[in-house]
Every structure is written in structure tokens, then in C-alpha cells.
Amino acid sequence: MDDEALPFTLPRCDSCDKPAVVEQAYSGRILCGKHLAKSVRKKISKELRLQLPLEKGAHTTVLVAVSGGKDSAVLLDVLVDLLGKRPDVTIVAGTVDEGIEGYRPPSILCAASLCERLGVDHHVVTYPELSFVEMDEVVKRLPLVAQKDNDAPRMACSYCGVFRRQGINHLATKVGADVIALGHNLDDMAQTVLMNVANADIERTLRLAPHTTTPVNGLAPRIVPLRWVPEQEVHLYALHRNLPLHHEECPNARGALRWRHREMVAHMEADVPGTRHGLVRMADxxxxxxxxxxxxxxxxxxxxxxxxxxxxxxxxxxxxCKACDMRDLLGVAFD
Ligand code: SF4
Ligand SMILES: [Zn+2]
Ligand SMILES: [Zn+2]
Structure with a gap:
């Protein structure tokens, strides 16, 4: 049977009848690349207006945390598009280099190339610059740490998450940022909410970004303009815009708790479309x-x-602080 005779017809965009790239089970919409990009941009723009109220007469510096991956690439691309021409807004990009051989160096190149293309200043800080050991070394030391202290965190990401938060704060102080923009998508947010619920962690739920209405004193508030955009759509948008992307996963990600929640949320969403939105709305x-x-x-x-x-x-x-506790656990001299 040749292709022509196949009874299968490609789904068509419900806005323009072009071949579709996505069927949104949660909304019932079917969209082509162009209309998907339009809808992604609209969602981000709406969320940005809510999360980043720009005061008249005041200047705002936004630090965008970029990793070289799709989420932060889309975030930076859309923010530059929406705010880049405003004289009262400065956008700066920052990357934390955790010291993960084979993974981080190529992704930093992608981040740098995106920043160059968009005309955005790009700052990088490494773990040793912050008096942390590189993650490759942390992974090596973990068995020893577990021998020394039975209660010490076992997963590389537990250390990395704490160190990276400090890295981003360091970059925010360095560039004088008023706000930090993070590329968390809908799937990331839903996973975090589920992890917090499973842990009965109300405190963390209350501290979940965006921090616009409830700033955590002493820190630049975090905004998450991609929080209603599903991961798959972020990816399609990045491909549609031909953004330079690093596709690899961190080699330490698979063992992490988040990885299991990622699978759980994906199954729940496939069974009951709209579950991810429900989880994030519950935190709100x-x-x-x-x-x-x-x-x-x-x-x-x-x-x-x-x-x-x-x-x-x-x-x-x-x-x-937690980072200093972890330095101690890892036996790192702090200077
Ligand atoms: S997956 Fe874990 S170890 Fe790898 S960069 Fe993320 S937090 Fe760090
Ligand atoms: Zn279309
Ligand atoms: Zn400390």
C-alpha cells in the first residue's frame, strides 16, 4: 500500500488548517508550529504582567538564569522579545557552572551562543569560585560522607540544589538584579508541588516561586513566567525558533527523587489531562x-x-546556612 492510500490523515491546526505539531489534551486545541508559538508567547506574556509589575519611573534589572537547555533558552528569547526594548528594563543572563564534565561545558557554550545572538550580557560563576567543590568531586565523596554520617543526604542533587541556589544569588548580587527569572515549566512546577505534598512540606509550598506578592526578605524575588507552559510545548517553541540548545540530561539526574516524580506526573497527566494545572493551582x-x-x-x-x-x-x-553544613559534610575547607 502506498502512502496516498493510507486512511490516516494528519491532524490540522484548528486556527489555520496547516499540519499540526501538538494536540493539547488539557485544552482540546490542535495547533501548528506558528500558532503554538503564538499561544506560548501569549501565556508567558500574561504571566509576566502578573509576576513582574514594572513600576513607572523605576528601573528593573532582571537576571535570567540560563543553563543552555530549552526552558531557559525559551525564557530568555521571549523576555528579550517582550521587554528587550524597554529603557527601564535591563536583562542579564547568568549561568552556574556546577563542574559536571561532559554535561556542563557544552551547555555553557549553547547558553553563551544564545546570549550573543540576543545581545544579552552573560555571566558565569563556578562552584570553586563560591568555595564549593565541583559536582564531579561531590559524587566521588558521597560514599565516604554516607560512612561518616548516616543522616547525610545521599543524592548528588541534594547538594547541587543548595549550592546552585547560592550561585544564582551570587550572580544576582553581582549584576544588581531586582528580580531573578527561572525557566521552570508546567511539568517542573507540578513535580515540585507533588514532591512537597508527599513530604507534607507546607513551608516549601508557601515559598514556591513566583515571589512577586510574597517576597522572601533579603533575596531578589524569583519569577517563573513559563509556569503554565508544558515541557513539550517549550521544546516545540525552542525548535520553532531554532534556538541553540543542549539536549543532554545531567548524568546525576536519573537517580534523583525528582526523576520519579517526573514519571508520576507524566502518567497522571496522560490518564487525566489537566492534572499538572491542578497541582500548580493547588499550590496557588x-x-x-x-x-x-x-x-x-x-x-x-x-x-x-x-x-x-x-x-x-x-x-x-x-x-x-545549609550550604555551609554541606561543605562540612563534604570535608571542604572554607576560605
Ligand atoms: S541534575 Fe542534580 S546534579 Fe545535575 S545539575 Fe541538576 S541538581 Fe545538579
Ligand atoms: Zn495554525
Ligand atoms: Zn553559610
Whole structure:
């Protein structure tokens, strides 16, 4: 049978009748590349207006955390498109180099090439510059750490997440950022909410970005303009715009807890389209409930303003910060 005789017809875009690239089970829409790009841009633009209210007469510097991957590439591309020409906004890109051979160096090249193409300044900070050991070394030391301390985190990502947060804060201070934009997509956000729920971690749910209405004192607030855009659509948008992308996964990602939640969320979404939106909306409702309680005079349940860590000066909750605890666990001398 030749192709012509096949009964199968390609789905068509519901806006223009061109061949479709995506069927959105959660919305019932079918879109071609051009109309998908339009809808992605519209979602980001709407979310940006809510998360980044730009005050008249004030200047805002936005640090975009870029990794070389699709999410942050799309974030930077759209932010430059939407805000790049505004005289009251400066966009700067920053990358944290965790020291993961074979993975991070090529992705930094992609990030640098995207920044060059978009005319955005690009800053990089490495773990050794922040007095952390590189992640390749952390992975080597983990078995020893587990022998020394049974309660020490076992997963590389537990260390990396804490170190990278400090790296991004460091870059934000360096460039004088008022806001930090992160490329978390809908799938990432839904995974985080599910992980927090499974852990009964209300505190983390309340601290979840965006921080626009509830800034965490002492830190530049994080915004997440891609939070309603599914991962697959971020990817298709990046391909549509021909952005330079690094496709590899970090070699340490597979063992991480997030990896299992990633599969869980994907299964739940396939079974019941709209689950990801529901999870993220639930986190929003918990935050809104907290705000109502505060407005009714029920006390401020927001995390108290951080005090500087006595060893490294980073914001912490009274004692030595988590990064310094982890430096100790790994046996790193801090200078
Ligand atoms: S997957 Fe884990 S180790 Fe790799 S960059 Fe992300 S947090 Fe770091
Ligand atoms: Zn179309
Ligand atoms: Zn510290």
C-alpha cells in the first residue's frame, strides 16, 4: 500500500488548517508550529504582567538564569522579545557552572551562543569560585560522607540544589538584579508541588516561586513566567525558533527523587489531562489562603526574614546556612 492510500490523515491546526505539531489534551486545541508559538508567547506574556509589575519611573534589572537547555533558552528569547526594548528594563543572563564534565561545558557554550545572538550580557560563576567543590568531586565523596554520617543526604542533587541556589544569588548580587527569572515549566512546577505534598512540606509550598506578592526578605524575588507552559510545548517553541540548545540530561539526574516524580506526573497527566494545572493551582490556593489568614490578622506565617550565615554571610534561618553544613559534610575547607 502506498502512502496516498493510507486512511490516516494528519491532524490540522484548528486556527489555520496547516499540519499540526501538538494536540493539547488539557485544552482540546490542535495547533501548528506558528500558532503554538503564538499561544506560548501569549501565556508567558500574561504571566509576566502578573509576576513582574514594572513600576513607572523605576528601573528593573532582571537576571535570567540560563543553563543552555530549552526552558531557559525559551525564557530568555521571549523576555528579550517582550521587554528587550524597554529603557527601564535591563536583562542579564547568568549561568552556574556546577563542574559536571561532559554535561556542563557544552551547555555553557549553547547558553553563551544564545546570549550573543540576543545581545544579552552573560555571566558565569563556578562552584570553586563560591568555595564549593565541583559536582564531579561531590559524587566521588558521597560514599565516604554516607560512612561518616548516616543522616547525610545521599543524592548528588541534594547538594547541587543548595549550592546552585547560592550561585544564582551570587550572580544576582553581582549584576544588581531586582528580580531573578527561572525557566521552570508546567511539568517542573507540578513535580515540585507533588514532591512537597508527599513530604507534607507546607513551608516549601508557601515559598514556591513566583515571589512577586510574597517576597522572601533579603533575596531578589524569583519569577517563573513559563509556569503554565508544558515541557513539550517549550521544546516545540525552542525548535520553532531554532534556538541553540543542549539536549543532554545531567548524568546525576536519573537517580534523583525528582526523576520519579517526573514519571508520576507524566502518567497522571496522560490518564487525566489537566492534572499538572491542578497541582500548580493547588499550590496557588494554599498561598492565597495564607494571604487571607494574614489579611484577617491571623499573624504572618511567612518565613521570617533570614539572618546572615555566620560563616559565609548567605541568608539563613538563624544558624549556619545549609550550604555551609554541606561543605562540612563534604570535608571542604572554607576560605
Ligand atoms: S541534575 Fe542534580 S546534579 Fe545535575 S545539575 Fe541538576 S541538581 Fe545538579
Ligand atoms: Zn495554525
Ligand atoms: Zn553559610
Amino acid at each position: 490556593q494554599i498561598k492565597a489562603l495564607r494571604d487571607e489568614v494574614v489579611a484577617l490578622g491571623g499573624g504572618d506565617s511567612r518565613p521570617s526574614a533570614p539572618t546572615p550565615c555566620p560563616r559565609c554571610g548567605s541568608p539563613s534561618s538563624g544558624h549556619q
